[in-house]
Amino acid sequence: MTEHTVRSFSADLEELSVDLARMGGLAEDMLSDAIQAIATRDSALADTVVARDPQIDALQVEAEKKILRLLALRQPLARDLRQTISALKIAAELERIGDLAKNIAKRAKVLDTVEPVGALKGVARMGRLVTAQLKRVLDAYSALETDAANKVWNRDEEVDEHYQSLFRELLTYMMEDPRTISGCAHLLFVAKNLERIGDHCTNIAEEVHFLVTGEQLPTERPKVDALNSN
Amino acid sequence: MVMSRMEPITQLRMGEAVVTAVKPPHNEPKVRAKAVSVFYGDKQALFDVSLDMPEKAVTALIGPSGCGKSTFLRCMNRMNDTIEGCRVVGEIEIDGEDINQKSIDPVLLRARVGMVFQKPNPFPKTIFDNVAYGARIHGLASSKKEMEEIVEKSLERAGLWNEVKDRLHAPGTSLSGGQQQRLVIARAIAVSPEIILMDEPCSALDPIATAKIEELIDELRSNYCIVIVTHSMAQAARVSQHTAFFHLGKLIETGQTEMIFTNPRDPRTQDYITGRFG
Numbered sequence: 001m002t003e004h005t006v007r008s009f010s011a012d013l014e015e016l017s018v019d020l021a022r023m024g025g026l027a028e029d030m031l032s033d034a035i036q037a038i039a040t041r042d043s044a045l046a047d048t049v050v051a052r053d054p055q056i057d058a059l060q061v062e063a064e065k066k067i068l069r070l071l072a073l074r075q076p077l078a079r080d081l082r083q084t085i086s087a088l089k090i091a092a093e094l095e096r097i098g099d100l101a102k103n104i105a106k107r108a109k110v111l112d113t114v115e116p117v118g119a120l121k122g123v124a125r126m127g128r129l130v131t132a133q134l135k136r137v138l139d140a141y142s143a144l145e146t147d148a149a150n151k152v153w154n155r156d157e158e159v160d161e162h163y164q165s166l167f168r169e170l171l172t173y174m175m176e177d178p179r180t181i182s183g184c185a186h187l188l189f190v191a192k193n194l195e196r197i198g199d200h201c202t203n204i205a206e207e208v209h210f211l212v213t214g215e216q217l218p219t220e221r222p223k224v225d226a227l228n229s230n
Numbered sequence: 231m232v233m234s235r236m237e238p239i240t241q242l243r244m245g246e247a248v249v250t251a252v253k254p255p256h257n258e259p260k261v262r263a264k265a266v267s268v269f270y271g272d273k274q275a276l277f278d279v280s281l282d283m284p285e286k287a288v289t290a291l292i293g294p295s296g297c298g299k300s301t302f303l304r305c306m307n308r309m310n311d312t313i314e315g316c317r318v319v320g321e322i323e324i325d326g327e328d329i330n331q332k333s334i335d336p337v338l339l340r341a342r343v344g345m346v347f348q349k350p351n352p353f354p355k356t357i358f359d360n361v362a363y364g365a366r367i368h369g370l371a372s373s374k375k376e377m378e379e380i381v382e383k384s385l386e387r388a389g390l391w392n393e394v395k396d397r398l399h400a401p402g403t404s405l406s407g408g409q410q411q412r413l414v415i416a417r418a419i420a421v422s423p424e425i426i427l428m429d430e431p432c433s434a435l436d437p438i439a440t441a442k443i444e445e446l447i448d449e450l451r452s453n454y455c456i457v458i459v460t461h462s463m464a465q466a467a468r469v470s471q472h473t474a475f476f477h478l479g480k481l482i483e484t485g486q487t488e489m490i491f492t493n494p495r496d497p498r499t500q501d502y503i504t505g506r507f508g
Binding site: 002003004005006009075076077078079080081082214215 | 464
């Protein structure tokens with residue numbers, strides 16, 4: 001898009017984009033480090049993830065201040081308005097992703113203290129898929145590409161399938177050997193957190209689509225329903 | 231059920247009862263411009279503009295200076311007739327009847343289509359006479375009492391009655407800018423128009439007076455077709471339900487106000503409303 005006639009307006013929008021990009025980068029790093037901490041039983045790495053969470057929270061607060069200011073002082077319209085509102089929603093999604101990554105990291109520390117569970121590999125695989133989804137949707141946001149965003153939106157079905165399969169696998173472990181219940185229960189939570197991160201990625205994809213086209217994606221995306229697939 | 235054709239404007243004569251409001255055919259807009267072009271001598275100011283303006287709603291005309299929006303507004307009550315060398319081509323239909331026909335009396339037309347200008351222009355008369363003047367000319371009151379009722383009702387509807395009821399015989403020019411503008415609106419309403427045209431009615435007013443006029447527009451739209459030209463996009467966004475964007479004499483885009491300001495289709499509209507005039 002061409003520059004705003006009042007250049008400070010363009011500068012304000014640009015600054016907001018930079019803040020969001022920083023949040024995205026932080027969320028991506030936290031997530032991949034949290035998965036790594038689970039897979040390699042690395043408590044020290046887990047600690048660094050937990051320590052980074054306040055940064056992403058602070059960035060969200062800063063972004064919201066800027067957005068409020070933009071709305072009040074600039075009265076953005078059309079695409080500028082959609083960009084501002086999308087930034088507000090995406091910042092909230094990224095902050096939640098940061099929280100979920102932090103929770104995964106906390107579980108990593110607990111898992112360190114119990115016997116390793118065979119399902120760790122499956123969790124790590126799901127983690128890598130979700131990490132890739134997050135990267136793809138953030139790239140789509142940065143490039144304002146709806147095709148790429150739509151692909152992430154559609155691919156969430158795969159994330160749900162991973163979750164279903166892990167769920168069943170973990171149940172099997174727990175039924176076979178009650179000593180694994182503690183570890184498996186934590187891994188269930190980790191899998192659930194990953195599945196939630198996947199959902200947040202589709203929300204971001206929807207925002208990208210709205211920002212670019214001014215239209216909403218359909219409310220129902222392809223879903224695999226846990227309660228019906230046993 | 232087939233709607234019968236309405237009473238054509240030519241049959242309404244001066245001195246007869248009231249200029250009656252005529253309902254447009256079912257689902258038709260109150261005002262319809264068809265391929266309207268306007269020339270000032272050799273210079274063409276409007277190019278082939280077609281636009282519907284619905285009744286009981288506000289249509290805003292926006293666009294940069296010189297884009298033709300005021301020229302277009304003036305077509306709707308044939309004010310362009312008063313400009314030397316100005317030629318209007320195309321049709322402007324009110325209730326399905328083209329007002330550019332030679333048989334149409336422009337004076338009667340201007341009772342049906344009231345106009346409010348940027349600079350309030352009360353007559354050099356009392357507040358009462360400002361409002362009564364048009365009603366007198368069109369023979370709308372058959373007694374002093376009736377006239378007083380017309381004046382009171384018009385001033386009330388214009389949101390001015392309480393402020394002036396104790397000084398109706400003070401000069402219209404003794405009022406503040408915002409009050410004068412409301413007086414002018416009362417004057418327009420007094421002859422029971424069906425359409426009210428407003429050419430930047432708030433440009434000369436402070437924010438409080440502006441807010442009062444906008445509130446008035448909100449109330450008036452339940453009874454009138456209102457077309458407003460405004461430089462302020464924020465105002466267009468606040469008061470109108472339909473917006474038309476003009477640029478270099480052409481109508482670029484028209485639509486529901488909400489859509490124009492959140493997701494316009496044409497890049498030129500987007501550029502204008504987001505301030506990318508480049």
